[in-house]
Amino acid sequence: RPSIQWQKDNNASLPTTYRFEEEEGANQNGLPTLSSNLTLTQTQTSDTGDFTCVVTNDVDTKTKSAQLTVLEVPFMPTDVAITSRTKDSVSLSWKEPFDGNDHISGYFIQYSGGIPKVVGWSSPPIDTRGSGLSYTVGGLHPYANYTFRVSAKNEIGTGGYSDSSPLAETEEDVPGPPPDISTVAESSRSIRIRWSEVPFEQQNGIITRYEVEIRGRTDLSNLQPPVYKTATESGTYLATVLKPFTYYQFQVRAYTSIGPGMFSSAQST
Numbered sequence: 001r002p003s004i005q006w007q008k009d010n011n012a013s014l015p016t017t018y019r020f021e022e023e024e025g026a027n028q029n030g031l032p033t034l035s036s037n038l039t040l041t042q043t044q045t046s047d048t049g050d051f052t053c054v055v056t057n058d059v060d061t062k063t064k065s066a067q068l069t070v071l072e073v074p075f076m077p078t079d080v081a082i083t084s085r086t087k088d089s090v091s092l093s094w095k096e097p098f099d100g101n102d103h104i105s106g107y108f109i110q111y112s113g114g115i116p117k118v119v120g121w122s123s124p125p126i127d128t129r130g131s132g133l134s135y136t137v138g139g140l141h142p143y144a145n146y147t148f149r150v151s152a153k154n155e156i157g158t159g160g161y162s163d164s165s166p167l168a169e170t171e172e173d174v175p176g177p178p179p180d181i182s183t184v185a186e187s188s189r190s191i192r193i194r195w196s197e198v199p200f201e202q203q204n205g206i207i208t209r210y211e212v213e214i215r216g217r218t219d220l221s222n223l224q225p226p227v228y229k230t231a232t233e234s235g236t237y238l239a240t241v242l243k244p245f246t247y248y249q250f251q252v253r254a255y256t257s258i259g260p261g262m263f264s265s266a267q268s269t
Helices: none
Strands: 003-008 018-026 032-040 049-056 061-068 078-085 090-095 106-113 134-137 145-153 182-187 190-194 209-217 227-230 236-239 247-256
Touching (some): 003 032, 032 049, 078 145, 090 145, 190 247, 209 236
Antiparallel strands (some): 003 049, 049 061, 090 134, 106 145, 182 190, 190 236, 209 247
């Protein structure tokens, strides 16, 4: 009676999770036959390899081999890094993970943070639509903190997400306009202008100062050239040395390190 042995990658010792069965029978001519089936349970990546069935009798030894490739989702990418930043984008790079024995077709990116703050991770994830190892995430808010994570996908499915990237802060931008402009005459030659702080979501950086534009009007249609004054108090400015019986128009804008933002709506008095 011949003996049957199974080998993996020319190693006679198989893992204990492998099992094989022998079955005796007869062919159509009535001659005895012996078959063997090798069964792998709970397959994993390490099972990939060459399996050989070795049949030996007193006369000869015969072998037959087959290659097994276990396909699975990719492992998670590693070393997610921030490579550059602008006021509304962050560029990332990462290292390619094990592909699960199948071609990586693309990556998904999620972010957390921002303004308004994303609680948890952004959904749906950003599809890079390619297998490149870098990507620029756009449409972000200026002067906001973000973290990112990346997962890989192949034909089998999507793998787990990477560890979070280092914190990335987008650059500053010019701010939005101050709201709630109002004026009140304090004398025949002075007018008090008041406004509210630029809303947090529109500050786009650190507000360094506010500037008031003053334009006299000889009538309701003819504006004189503007005069610009820096407010030394928060939310208010007293315009003095004005001409009696003259119309005035006031606007206010804020500054960040990038420069001036949009003017507020005009207030006339």
